[in-house]
Amino acid sequence: MSILTDVLVDVDRFRMDFGKTTVIRDLSFQIRRGETFGFLGSNGSGKTTTIRALLGIYQPTSGTLLINGRPFSPENGERLGYLPEERGLYKKEPVIDIMVYFGRLKGLGRQAARKWSLDYLGRVGLADKEKTRLDKLSGGQQQKIQLGVTIMNDPELLILDEPTKGFDPINRRLVMDVIDQSKAAGATVLMVTHQMEEVERLCDRVILLKDGTARAYGTVEEVQDQFGGATIRVEHTGAIPPSPLYQVSRGGMGEAKLAVANGTDSAAILRELIEAGVEVRGFTPSRRSLDDIFIEIYGSEDQPEAP
Numbered sequence: 549m550s551i552l553t554d555v556l557v558d559v560d561r562f563r564m565d566f567g568k569t570t571v572i573r574d575l576s577f578q579i580r581r582g583e584t585f586g587f588l589g590s591n592g593s594g595k596t597t598t599i600r601a602l603l604g605i606y607q608p609t610s611g612t613l614l615i616n617g618r619p620f621s622p623e624n625g626e627r628l629g630y631l632p633e634e635r636g637l638y639k640k641e642p643v644i645d646i647m648v649y650f651g652r653l654k655g656l657g658r659q660a661a662r663k664w665s666l667d668y669l670g671r672v673g674l675a676d677k678e679k680t681r682l683d684k685l686s687g688g689q690q691q692k693i694q695l696g697v698t699i700m701n702d703p704e705l706l707i708l709d710e711p712t713k714g715f716d717p718i719n720r721r722l723v724m725d726v727i728d729q730s731k732a733a734g735a736t737v738l739m740v741t742h743q744m745e746e747v748e749r750l751c752d753r754v755i756l757l758k759d760g761t762a763r764a765y766g767t768v769e770e771v772q773d774q775f776g777g778a779t780i781r782v783e784h785t786g787a788i789p790p791s792p793l794y795q796v797s798r799g800g801m802g803e804a805k806l807a808v809a810n811g812t813d814s815a816a817i818l819r820e821l822i823e824a825g826v827e828v829r830g831f832t833p834s835r836r837s838l839d840d841i842f843i844e845i846y847g848s849e850d851q852p853e854a855p
């Protein structure tokens with residue numbers, strides 16, 4: 549019996565040791581049906597390890613990792629699309645043959661697989677490459693083919709390990725559109741990325757891994773609030789004086805970035821600047837970017853401790 553809840557992926561107190569090294573210490577999170585979930589963390593923080601344990605490739609040291617309420621097994625019948633970090637398809641065949649082959653593996657009929665593949669090639673700007681051998685395509689073009697075979701046959705759960713890695717900005721946007729379309733068709737997406745603008749654009753909720761556990765977990769706004777503060781961009785003439793209301797996180801050339809605590813009244817800061825004789829030409833408060841938060845969390849990694 550399948551357990552129909554709004555939770556598709558349930559990771560509970562997951563621990564993973566490799567020999568004497570603990571990579572994941574204590575990790576719990578849930579992914580809800582239909583959401584796009586950003587799985588974030590610095591290099592080596594254990595994202596791929598968690599995905600592999602979720603897919604049954606690694607046996608967890610302890611804890612549980614469930615999809616639809618049970619450990620994943622290919623026999624369970626879930627439609628799953630996995631784009632691994634290490635890319636690679638058999639390269640010496642024409643694009644369309646490779647795509648149809650994977651479509652057949654995923655249970656599509658030959659005609660349906662061919663129709664889907666031709667349509668996809670059109671969507672990603674490769675309509676004329678149908679008969680080209682895969683190894684004659686550029687790296688980015690090959691990646692689009694791999695993404696195509698991953699999202700074929702409307703997976704219920706899409707696991708994408710750095711799906712836009714290696715793409716130029718135009719194609720990155722195109723790949724994000726393709727992910728959006730899968731999401732609109734009902735897919736739940738688990739996505740590893742190092743690109744914070746992708747997170748802000750695509751992800752409903754995120755988790756940030758550090759030291760084998762969750763350092764932050766929630767909607768992007770919740771994480772922004774958790775890490776406190778906002779920034780105010782000030783265009784000005786005259787020196788910005790020190791103040792307990794803010795810290796000047798970046799300055800110079802008539803433009804400064806002020807870091808302020810959560811809940812600070814930005815009007816009070818504006819008044820203080822004007823009273824101090826600063827000529828303010830622009831004043832733009834905004835939440836802290838995920839990029840800034842990421843750097844705060846991971847920025848000190850591998851750095852010598854301050855004396």
Ligand SMILES: Nc1ncnc2c1ncn2[C@@H]1O[C@H](COP(=O)(O)OP(=O)(O)OP(=O)(O)O)[C@@H](O)[C@H]1O
Nearest residue numbers: 566567571589590591592593594595596597598633
């Ligand atoms: N099979 C293994 N045996 C031993 N150590 C492993 C194994 N797989 C992963 N590790 C170690 O676990 C840690 C986490 O690796 P993992 O690939 O999960 O990180 P990641 O977060 O996906 O990193 P990246 O962003 O660089 O892809 C690393 O220190 C890695 O060396």
